[in-house]
Amino acid sequence: MLDRLRSIVQKVNAARDLQSALDIIVHKVRQALDTQVCSVFLLDKDINAHVLMASDGLKKESVGHVSLEVGEGLVGLVAKHAEPINLQDASLHPSFHYLKDTGEENYHSFLGVPIIHHRSVLGVLVVQHEERRRFDESEEAFLITLSAQLSGVIAHAEATGAIEGVSPSGHKTSDTVFPGVSGSSGVAIGEAVVVFPHADLSQIPQRRTRDIEGEIEFFNSCLELVRQDMRNLHAKLAGQVAEEERQLFDVYIRMLDDAALGNEIVERIRMGFWAQGSLAYVANEHVRSFEEMDDPYLSERAIDIKDLCARILFYLQDKVVVETEYADCTILVSEEITPSMLAEVPESKLKGLISVKGSGNSHVAILARTMGIPTVMGAVDLPYTQLHGKEVIIDGYKGEVITNPSDQIRARFLETIQEQDQLDKGLLGLKDLPCETADHHRVHLWVNTGLMTDVMRSLDQGAEGIGLFRTEVPFLLAEQFPSEEEQYQIYREQLEAFAPKLVTMRTLDIGGDKSLPYFPIEEANPFLGWRGIRVTLDHPEIFTAQIHAMLRASVGLDNLQIMLPMISNINEVKSALQLIKKAYRELIQEGVKVKYPPVGVMIELPAAVYQTRALARLVDFISVGSNDLTQYLLAVDRNNPRVANLYSAFHPAVLSALQQVVEGAQAEGKPVSICGEMAGDPGAAILLMAMGYDVLSMNAASLLKVKSVLRSITLEVAEELLENVMQLDDMQLIRSAVDLSLYNAGVDRLLRSSRTN
Numbered sequence: 001m002l003d004r005l006r007s008i009v010q011k012v013n014a015a016r017d018l019q020s021a022l023d024i025i026v027h028k029v030r031q032a033l034d035t036q037v038c039s040v041f042l043l044d045k046d047i048n049a050h051v052l053m054a055s056d057g058l059k060k061e062s063v064g065h066v067s068l069e070v071g072e073g074l075v076g077l078v079a080k081h082a083e084p085i086n087l088q089d090a091s092l093h094p095s096f097h098y099l100k101d102t103g104e105e106n107y108h109s110f111l112g113v114p115i116i117h118h119r120s121v122l123g124v125l126v127v128q129h130e131e132r133r134r135f136d137e138s139e140e141a142f143l144i145t146l147s148a149q150l151s152g153v154i155a156h157a158e159a160t161g162a163i164e165g166v167s168p169s170g171h172k173t174s175d176t177v178f179p180g181v182s183g184s185s186g187v188a189i190g191e192a193v194v195v196f197p198h199a200d201l202s203q204i205p206q207r208r209t210r211d212i213e214g215e216i217e218f219f220n221s222c223l224e225l226v227r228q229d230m231r232n233l234h235a236k237l238a239g240q241v242a243e244e245e246r247q248l249f250d251v252y253i254r255m256l257d258d259a260a261l262g263n264e265i266v267e268r269i270r271m272g273f274w275a276q277g278s279l280a281y282v283a284n285e286h287v288r289s290f291e292e293m294d295d296p297y298l299s300e301r302a303i304d305i306k307d308l309c310a311r312i313l314f315y316l317q318d319k320v321v322v323e324t325e326y327a328d329c330t331i332l333v334s335e336e337i338t339p340s341m342l343a344e345v346p347e348s349k350l351k352g353l354i355s356v357k358g359s360g361n362s363h364v365a366i367l368a369r370t371m372g373i374p375t376v377m378g379a380v381d382l383p384y385t386q387l388h389g390k391e392v393i394i395d396g397y398k399g400e401v402i403t404n405p406s407d408q409i410r411a412r413f414l415e416t417i418q419e420q421d422q423l424d425k426g427l428l429g430l431k432d433l434p435c436e437t438a439d440h441h442r443v444h445l446w447v448n449t450g451l452m453t454d455v456m457r458s459l460d461q462g463a464e465g466i467g468l469f470r471t472e473v474p475f476l477l478a479e480q481f482p483s484e485e486e487q488y489q490i491y492r493e494q495l496e497a498f499a500p501k502l503v504t505m506r507t508l509d510i511g512g513d514k515s516l517p518y519f520p521i522e523e524a525n526p527f528l529g530w531r532g533i534r535v536t537l538d539h540p541e542i543f544t545a546q547i548h549a550m551l552r553a554s555v556g557l558d559n560l561q562i563m564l565p566m567i568s569n570i571n572e573v574k575s576a577l578q579l580i581k582k583a584y585r586e587l588i589q590e591g592v593k594v595k596y597p598p599v600g601v602m603i604e605l606p607a608a609v610y611q612t613r614a615l616a617r618l619v620d621f622i623s624v625g626s627n628d629l630t631q632y633l634l635a636v637d638r639n640n641p642r643v644a645n646l647y648s649a650f651h652p653a654v655l656s657a658l659q660q661v662v663e664g665a666q667a668e669g670k671p672v673s674i675c676g677e678m679a680g681d682p683g684a685a686i687l688l689m690a691m692g693y694d695v696l697s698m699n700a701a702s703l704l705k706v707k708s709v710l711r712s713i714t715l716e717v718a719e720e721l722l723e724n725v726m727q728l729d730d731m732q733l734i735r736s737a738v739d740l741s742l743y744n745a746g747v748d749r750l751l752r753s754s755r756t757n
Contacts, residue, residue: 467697532566612664
């Protein structure tokens with residue numbers, strides 16, 4: 001049964017579209033279970049019904065025309081409860097609803113299982129049989145397993161149709177939402193421009209061409225070059241391999257003939273598509289056809305097709321550099337956006353970013369936040385190659401992409417953009433005012449930075465210091481470890497720009513989702529592995545060079561603070577302090593007049609929460625990294641779209657941990673700050689101030705919004721709110737209570753700003 005399961009999944013994965021996938025499913029499942037009927041019903045939200053989309057056994061003319069309203073019949077019952085139903089005689093069940101014109105009156109036994117993707121029921125997979133019997137446990141298990149494995153394929157196929165504005169049953173649809181994770185907050189509306197790396201057939205977008213004949217001529221010239229390559233390879237291998245092996249290159253040449261692949265690609269170009277996209281489309285069609293074949297020898301020929309077409313693609317890309325045209329309102333889209341792709345777009349035209357891969361902590365996301373560009377990362381279900389030239393909306397607050405927007409949705413988001421602009425202009429008047437509550441409680445607002453452009457933007461927003469300088473960003477953008485001198489130049493520039501304000505430099509924090517291309521860390525579980533201080537203590541030469549550069553850069557400025565990441569025990573702090581003191585002594589011996597800086601630790605791990613007092617005794621300050629602390633406390637990867645909805649800094653356990661850290665630091669008389677997304681959330685900032693955090697450090701874009709909120713309330717009100725929410729045991733109730741507090745303070749417009757779930 002396992003072999004049959006694998007075979008079905010493989011063939012469905014190779015299907016060209018939704019209908020082909022469904023037809024394969026019903027045919028193969030009927031064969032595998034030796035039953036008389038297999039059908040698939042899919043939910044069409046536009047008509048609020050489950051539509052019979054494919055069937056092997058019921059009347060063909062009923063497919064696409066027969067439907068059940070949501071909750072109707074046994075199919076509706078399976079979908080409603082998201083559980084299988086296995087009946088000996090379906091007609092005796094009170095929910096049975098006879099579907100006329102399908103021919104199902106002859107069938108009695110019924111087994112239906114839900115098709116579920118990301119907690120949503122997409123539809124129901126059904127098998128039926130004339131004989132009155134219950135399907136056995138192995139048959140039910142087979143269908144459940146198959147449904148679970150195929151749900152993603154069906155969801156992707158549905159999404160591809162939705163981008164073209166078509167629902168599963170063929171109705172016109174709009175406002176299709178694709179979830180991801182927020183990379184940078186904000187809202188943007190624009191035209192998708194799909195960019196891609198070279199020599200990858202799977203990532204070539206479908207673009208139109210203005211010069212069909214010129215494109216055909218260019219394609220044919222590249223095709224001839226590949227033919228010549230094949231002839232040369234055939235000749236080169238003479239006497240080296242058996243003649244039958246050499247014949248493969250003759251086969252390749254015949255495949256390139258006008259009557260074969262070459263002709264199909266030309267016909268696609270004549271339809272108005274560019275050569276690269278036409279090649280990718282035809283190649284993928286043939287690869288699917290071969291992979292669907294049962295004969296192992298023939299299915300392996302898919303590799304030959306990929307190889308041959310990759311050779312053609314090489315010449316298509318080598319001969320002419322494709323100049324990407326950027327729309328005035330460009331939404332840049334790619335499987336994985338790189339900094340170089342970002343740099344290619346004129347800044348005045350770039351309105352938003354969508355990356356299918358990547359996380360909210362990737363350096364592209366950091367760059368996007370620096371530039372103030374709304375960004376969605378990890379939109380794994382988005383059929384991005386079909387998006388080029390289409391209008392899309394980015395909701396960087398929720399981490400969502402909306403395709404095929406309706407007039408109503410477009411108008412609503414345009415209003416949000418206008419509100420954002422007005423709000424930002426209105427907040428500029430707060431730049432030079434202190435962050436002080438209505439009853440004169442002072443809070444210090446610092447910023448998180450990673451690049452020099454961050455510093456300029458931060459100073460423009462009235463930042464009072466840098467609570468987190470991510471020293472790994474220059475490492476991520478380099479091709480090798482930056483030398484001590486290169487690091488010195490970077491650090492000096494940061495310290496000078498902010499002097500005399502304090503700059504907190506975190507030592508190199510790599511590992512987890514931040515890997516260096518020249519220093520790869522491959523682990524089964526990287527977030528619980530070799531990262532942060534663990535790496536640099538194991539490589540003291542890297543750590544010492546960085547400390548030397550930081551200390552030298554601070555000479556004459558004396559505004560440096562050093563912070564240690566990923567601390568889990570006091571021995572790590574003691575080891576790091578020994579290395580810092582050693583580096584300090586070495587510079588003093590060299591005659592460098594450097595001042596020993598304050599050193600602090602980041603509280604990011606649950607273990608560190610419970611050792612806050614012990615850690616505070618060793619260092620000069622405590623700083624909470626709210627992103628990682630929340631992630632580790634809840635065992636939720638905030639950059640994984642499948643579980644991102646479970647990530648919330650308003651979880652009662654997170655709030656309790658944050659309060660415990662403050663109490664521990666204050667007991668030892670040490671200042672305590674917090675950096676991360678939570679600090680930049682206006683609602684969360686109220687709670688953090690009430691807890692006793694001395695410094696809130698955030699992205700520059702959030703600074704004036706947080707200042708506006710804190711200046712609008714009193715410390716007494718904030719403390720009362722904190723006392724109330726600490727009695728609540730549900731994160732949604734806590735979020736609602738905080739939102740109500742913002743509303744009562746008259747700053748409810750800021751509810752749209754950087755939501756921390």
